[in-house]
Structures are given as structure tokens and as C-alpha cells.
Amino acid sequence: ETGVTQSPTHLIKTRGQQVTLRCSSQSGHNTVSWYQQALGQGPQFIFQYYREEENGRGNFPPRFSGLQFPNYSSELNVNALELDDSALYLCASSRDRVVGYTFGSGTRLTVV
Amino acid sequence: QKEVEQDPGPLSVPEGAIVSLNCTYSNSAFQYFMWYRQYSRKGPELLMYTYSSGNKEDGRFTAQVDKSSKYISLFIRDSQPSDSATYLCALESSGDKLTFGTGTRLAVRP
Numbered sequence: 149e150t151g152v153t154q155s156p157t158h159l160i161k162t163r164g165q166q167v168t169l170r171c172s173s174q175s176g177h178n179t180v181s182w183y184q185q186a187l188g189q190g191p192q193f194i195f196q197y198y199r200e201e202e203n204g205r206g207n208f209p210p211r212f213s214g215l216q217f218p219n220y221s222s223e224l225n226v227n228a229l230e231l232d233d234s235a236l237y238l239c240a241s242s243r244d245r246v247v248g249y250t251f252g253s254g255t256r257l258t259v260v
Numbered sequence: 261q262k263e264v265e266q267d268p269g270p271l272s273v274p275e276g277a278i279v280s281l282n283c284t285y286s287n288s289a290f291q292y293f294m295w296y297r298q299y300s301r302k303g304p305e306l307l308m309y310t311y312s313s314g315n316k317e318d319g320r321f322t323a324q325v326d327k328s329s330k331y332i333s334l335f336i337r338d339s340q341p342s343d344s345a346t347y348l349c350a351l352e353s354s355g356d357k358l359t360f361g362t363g364t365r366l367a368v369r370p
Contacts, residue, residue: 152303181357188268190348190360191304204356238303240358247292247311247352251303 152252160258166227169255171239173220179245180222185236229259266361274369279336283349283361290351293325295334298346339368
């Protein structure tokens with residue numbers, strides 16, 4: 149299996165709700181990072197998982213959490229959604245944190 | 261001050277032109293320098309990455325890094341309408357996070 153796939157592609161949620169976004173990495177890619185990209189901005193690092201352990205975190209509050217599973221899939225969970233959480237959420241994977249992450253097409257989250 | 265500064269454009273050029281895209285950065289710890297291309301409604305796609313100062317060429321694309329000036333560039337020769345996209349510079353220091361510029365929107369007119 150090649151490429152990084154994300155689901156769903158689009159999602160609309162109400163302020164205060166919780167959301168789970170999913171990512172399936174390439175086989176053998178044991179490193180996954182999540183990014184938030186607001187409209188007209190570059191992606192902002194949320195956190196990284198390496199071999200199922202959190203390996204680094206950006207400037208995001210604890211209501212952003214994640215999981216990585218042995219089958220190279222991962223999740224991003226966001227609790228207590230706020231309007232400013234509306235963005236494109238990107239998943240990126242690599243093998244052993246080697247330079248050259250492969251990105252998925254993202255999940256477009258709209259919070260109303 | 262942002263760690264990585266990139267002119268957001270938009271930049272509009274005629275087909276066949278040479279395009280120059282640039283980023284400046286402030287953190288000397290950055291070791292890897294990447295350029296991603298992002299089409300509308302898609303995720304970023306890695307074009308090139310470099311580790312040291314100097315030039316790296318791949319077809320019509322040349323990446324240039326000047327660590328002493330903390331300045332990186334991407335040149336596109338013989339630009340094509342299919343090159344129309346947003347170009348993002350991304351810098352990495354320690355194998356975890358990428359720090360991106362805001363992206364430059366490029367339009368190549370036929």
C-alpha cells in the first residue's frame with residue numbers, strides 16, 4: 149500500500165463537540181505527525197508519534213490528543229471544539245523520522 | 261518575529277518564465293531545508309530537500325541554501341501552467357517537527 153490516506157475528507161461540527169480524524173500511513177512508516185493548516189497559512193505542527201509514543205508537541209492545548217496504532221494508522225482527537233479549530237488537518241508519515249514526510253490530502257474541518 | 265518568513269504573493273508569471281521563491285529564517289538550529297508544492301484541496305507534496313549550503317538541482321527545479329544569511333530559495337525554470345500552486349518552504353531541526361513558511365501562491369499564465 150502506498151500513500152497516506154485520511155478520513156473523512158470533510159466534516160462539519162458544532163462548537164463544543166468532539167471530533168476524531170483518522171490517518172492511514174504507508175506500510176513501514178512508523179512516524180506520524182499531525183498539522184493544522186488555517187486558510188492562507190502554512191501548516192502548524194500539532195504533535196508527532198514515533199513507534200506509538202508521543203515524540204514532540206507543538207503549541208496546542210491538551211484538548212488536542214492523538215494515538216498511533218501498530219498497523220501504521222493514527223488518530224487525532226479534538227475535544228470542546230472552538231470556531232478557531234476550523235482548518236485543514238494534515239497527517240504526514242515517514243520511516244524512522246527520516247526527512248521527507250509524505251502528506252495526506254487532509255481533512256477539512258468546519259466548526260459552526 | 262516568525263521563525264520562517266515567506267512572501268505570500270500571489271505571484272503571476274507568463275509561461276516559460278524563471279520563478280524565484282524565497283524564505284528567510286531566524287533559528288540557526290535548522291538543518292534540513294525543504295520545498296513542498298500544494299495544489300488546491302490537496303496535501304503538500306515534497307519537491308526537494310537539502311542539508312547543506314549550496315545548490316541542488318532536479319530537472320527544472322533548483323533549491324539553494326545560504327546558511328550564513330539564513331536564506332533559502334527555489335528556482336523554477338521554464339515554468340508551466342501545471343506549476344500553478346502554493347509553494348511552501350519547510351525547515352527541520354531535529355527529526356520531529358517541520359516549521360513551514362506561510363506559502364507563496366504562484367500562477368503561471370499560458
